[in-house]
Amino acid sequence: ATGISSNHHQQEMMKDYGNSLNNGAYFLVGLDSEEVVGWVLIDKGFDWFTEEEIGWISDVYVKAAFRRKGYAKELLQHSFLHFKDLGYSDVRLNVFSFNEKAIKLYEKLGFKDVCKFMKIEL
Secondary structure (H helix, E strand, O other): OOOOOOOOHHHHHHHHHHHHHHOOOEEEEEEEOOEEEEEEEEEEEEEOOOOEEEEEEEEEEEOHHHOOOOHHHHHHHHHHHHHHHOOOOOEEEOOOOOOHHHHHHHHHOOOOOOOOOOOOOO
C-alpha cells in the first residue's frame, strides 16, 4: 500500500501502522551499512474458514534507490523465519493486481493466488 498515492495517503498509512503496532505487529527493517533500505510489517491475521490465526505481511517496501538488488527477497525470507518462530505455518499478504513486479517476486518465493478481491464502480 505504500506504493499508492492520494491526498491523505501518508497520514492514513501512519494511522494504519499505528493501529497494527499497537496490536502486536512490528517492523523487520533491512539495513545497508546503517541506512534503512526497506521493511516488512510483520502482523497476524485470522482465517475465518479454518478458524486459525495466520501470519500476515501488512506491508513490504524497499526504497527506490535499493530496488532490484535482492533486498525485498531477503526481507521476505527473514520474515518467514520470524513467522515460523512465532508458530505460524501459513503466511499471507495482499498485493494490487497492477504490481506485476511484486507478484512475480511473491510467486518466485512460493506464494500462490488464493483469492480475488474485485470491485465495480457505480
